[in-house]
Amino acid sequence: MAKVTGMGGFFFKSRDPKALGEWYAQHLGLSIEGWGGVRFDDDAARSGYTVWCPFAADTDYFAPSAQPYMINFRVDDLDGMLARLREGGVTVDDRVEESEFGRFGWIMDPEGTRIELWQPPA
Template sequence: MAKVIGLGGIFFRSRDPAALGQWYATHLGLEVNSAFGGAIFAEDEARPGYTLWTPFAAHSDYLGEPAQACMINFRVDDLDALLARLADAGVWVDERREEGEFGRFGWIRDPDGHRVELWQPPG
């Protein structure tokens, strides 16, 4: 059965993502990557992929509705099968998909209306 196999990332809105990233680097030791303003946590040998911590601009539409302060990204083992099963169960599934060098992405909404990102890493 297709399922979640790990946490892919925590994404959230910030009034000043660069300053917030610097604060976390200074005070908590996060290694903030200047290419995307977030931190990458190492791959787990038992599960493919990695985990991201990323602040987004407060006005970003990537996280869904403006009232949604954060979005969780889950790593999944079979994106297509999981999205089909969720749709069959009556879960709202975004028709849009993205595919690129980092893998495949799809989105759903939970019962509270939160946008949730599902990520199948490449390979």
């Protein structure tokens, strides 16, 4: 059965993502990468990693959610997970993206939070 294998990341809106990243670097020691976030390699035996990333407050990446954050979960079988969620009546975005980072799909939870599902590359 397709399932979540871990937290892929936490994305949230910020009034000033660059300044906020600098604050986290200075005070908490996060190593902010050029794309504006941090990648935590939490288990070398498992594909994927965990990302922390502030987005601009006016981003539409979380749309149609009105929430100021989006959760990303790693999954082991994106197609199977999306099919099972559709069968269960969950709102599933028709779009699936593929890139060098893996495959991505999106759903909405009952409270209107957009959730990104990520199947890392093999």
